[in-house]
Amino acid sequence: MARTHEAGQLHAPGSSSIAIVPGWxxxxxxxxxxxxxxxxxxxxxxxxxxxxxxxxxxxxxxxxxxxxxxxxxEVDFRARATAFRDAFADAFAELCGGADVYYAAKSFIATGVARWLAEDGLGLDAASAGELELGLRGGVPGARIVVHGNNKSRGEIEKALRAGVGRVVVDNLQEIDTVADVARSLGVVAPVMLRVTVGVEAHTHSYIATAHEDQKFGLSLAGGAAEAAVVRVLARPELRLTGLHSHIGSQIFDMGGFEVSARRLLGLQRTVEREHGATLPEMDLGGGFGVAYTSEHDPLPPQEIAGRLAEIVARECLAQGIAVPRISVEPGRAIAAxxxxxxxxxxxxxxxxxxxxxxxxxxxxxxxxxxxxxxxxxxxxxxxxxxxxxxxxxxxxxxxxxxxxxxxxxxxxxxxxxxxxxxxxxxxxxxxxxxxxxxxxxxxxxxxxxxxxxxxxxxxxxxxxxxxxxxxxxxxx
Known part of the structure; x- marks a missing residue:
């Protein structure tokens, strides 16, 4: 059996000489x-x-x-962050009025980094109360923060809603009622997105591939959980469904996975709009864009990533006969690493x-x-x-x-x-x-x-x- 490599099957040691000195x-x-x-x-x-x-x-x-x-x-970090910001704003300007970039705090976060993000107009993707707190202390407005997690506590959800976060990404059916109950207790309407498991096998290490069916994240598209979640969210007045979310993995160089993911997400959006009468103004395509760790890696620049995603979204929306939602992405590694x-x-x-x-x-x-x-x-x-x-x-x-x-x-x-x-x-x-x-x-x-x-x-x-x-x-x- 060939050994899996985090950037795909770029090299699979077979002979002893290759195992000693990698081909790249x-x-x-x-x-x-x-x-x-x-x-x-x-x-x-x-x-x-x-x-x-x-x-x-x-x-x-x-x-x-x-x-x-x-x-x-610092110069490099901020230049990479603003390059993603500007590339996506430009690529999606005519399609949906621009796009939003949320830096993934899990890659690395400190209050100083959060301050740069706030000054440079990026949002923050937080996966815990600690990451949320660092973002807020660094000056990132709550409205520019999106909260993730497959097992958020009631305390974390309450902290997020009190901070006025822009979106809570719901990861499973049970969480829908939890977020709704917390929102009702606070007297607010919670903006939520649904994290959809789109069934894409990303070309990356198995531990950081996150959109295939057999893993902990998300609501299965193939199994019907995603559409069931839509119905449940729409039945709770304490919730406002803003859109769909997908994250297919990390350290990805092949844009093909994003194309399949966007097609399947937009297919679900078409179903939601036509069969359930709900308008979904947003869509988050996640992050995971690869970086160069050695001479074997050849990452795409932000302008090319944004341009390709814009082409994919425009083509798929036209095929589905739906309006282009406002797109967001969540690069972390590609900025920080x-x-x-x-x-x-x-x-x-x-x-x-x-x-x-x-x-x-x-x-x-x-x-x-x-x-x-x-x-x-x-x-x-x-x-x-x-x-x-x-x-x-x-x-x-x-x-x-x-x-x-x-x-x-x-x-x-x-x-x-x-x-x-x-x-x-x-x-x-x-x-x-x-x-x-x-x-x-x-x-x-x-x-x-x-x-x-x-x-x-x-x-x-x-x-x-x-x-x-x-x-x-x-x-x-």
């Missing part, structure tokens, strides 16, 4: 080269060979803030002999699966570069590993790093802005790293580094 990984002519698609836009090598971001040397960042460290390029790299310090190294005469070097760093569990969880691929200096040494096949008591504690499975990389050097791993800090843990009681943003020669702490005292503060003993 080539030995670089220059180990100091930075592939532009992997790095935030202000990252460069300075005259001394060290990486600089926003005009600040990584050596200075490490000295001031310590390592491991998440380093976020490329804007951030993780800075580590190297500790120990060792060489091992593998099959076919190949040697691999293990390079241990001062973080690991506690700050990036995605490699272990999703078999995700990452890249790395020597960050504190340039090197004239040849590249050697390396595996960057963490300091945890797990053999699966791998950060970067395969990379060519300079043969002279060793203790005290700094390594940078790009593309870690999404889900790494969000999914971080205290495994082996390691404090979680800080997140700093960098802009115009200055760094700002967005999330401070945890301390042993923070961990002990939760220990009742």
């Amino acid at each position: 990984l080539n030995a670089p002519a220059d180990v100091n080269e930075l592939l532009p698609q992997l790095w935030a836009r202000t990252v460069e090598r300075g005259a001394d060979g060290a990486l600089r971001v926003g005009g600040v040397s990584v050596a200075d960042l490490a000295a001031e803030h310590g390592t491991p460290l998440f380093v976020l390029d 490329p804007s951030t790299f993780t800075l580590y310090e190297v500790g120990t190294t060792k060489d091992v002999q593998l099959d076919a005469g190949v040697r691999r070097r293990y390079v241990s760093v001062d973080g690991g699966m506690s700050d990036n569990v995605r490699t272990a969880l999703y078999d995700a691929d990452y890249s790395a570069t020597l960050a504190s200096r340039a090197s004239t040494a040849p590249g050697v096949l390396s595996r960057v590993v963490g300091k945890h008591c797990e053999s699966g504690d791998v950060v970067v499975k395969d990379e060519f790093l300079p043969a002279d990389a060793g203790a005290g050097d700094l390594l940078a791993v790009p593309g870690t802005g999404a889900y790494c800090r969000s999914m971080a843990s205290n495994y082996n009681q390691l404090p979680r790293p800080a997140v700093v943003s960098v802009r115009e020669g200055a760094s700002t702490v967005l999330v401070r580094r945890e301390t042993p005292e923070d961990l002990l503060a939760l220990d009742a003993g």
Whole structure:
């Protein structure tokens, strides 16, 4: 059986030689080269060979803030966010008066990030009371927040409605009555969307494919639950049905899944309007647009994504004979991931002999699966570069590993790093802005790293580094 890869079946190791060196990984002519698609836009090598971001040397960042460290390029983050905002506004301007972009907080959120979103005119997609609170504290208006979740508590629903959120995405039949009851107790009418499971098998890792039938999210279209939910919502005066929602997965490069999803959602919308007499002014097509983690990935720019989705929606609405609803999308990874790299310090190294005469070097760093569990969880691929200096040494096949008591504690499975990389050097791993800090843990009681943003020669702490005292503060003993 071929092993699944998170970006689809782009490589499936079969022989021992392929398993050792992936087909997409080539030995670089220059180990100091930075592939532009992997790095935030202000990252460069300075005259001394060290990486600089926003005009600040990584050596200075490490000295001031310590390592491991998440380093976020504010200029890059905000440029990516506004590129999605503008691309969708332009692509859908003539179809439905524009489109709305909701940044997915689950990828990474802090009050500073929420403040940027508020200033730059994006909305926020929140999947918990904590994400909602951070958004509100950062100044995102409640009306520009959409709340998700397959098991929202009454408290979370109440908090959302008190905040005046723009939409609550209902995930199952039971939740309809819960939201309606909470709305009645508050004396408000709750705007809701229905999350529909459209039966699309997205080309991504099975853990992050979310629109096939056999998974926890959404109301099944094929099984009739989605239409039953429409009837139930329309029967509750405390609810206002604004539209349908679908999310087919994450780290997706193929637009075909979005085409099938839109067609099926619009087919249901046609049924709702003609058989149930309800007008649905909105439709959310989700997010999950892929990013480049290694040289094998070739993501689409926001303008092309928006343009293709606009073509799909226009064509399908014409075929169904219905008006184009106002479209919204929820990118998170595509904004956050490329804007951030993780800075580590190297500790120990060792060489091992593998099959076919190949040697691999293990390079241990001062973080690991506690700050990036995605490699272990999703078999995700990452890249790395020597960050504190340039090197004239040849590249050697390396595996960057963490300091945890797990053999699966791998950060970067395969990379060519300079043969002279060793203790005290700094390594940078790009593309870690999404889900790494969000999914971080205290495994082996390691404090979680800080997140700093960098802009115009200055760094700002967005999330401070945890301390042993923070961990002990939760220990009742």
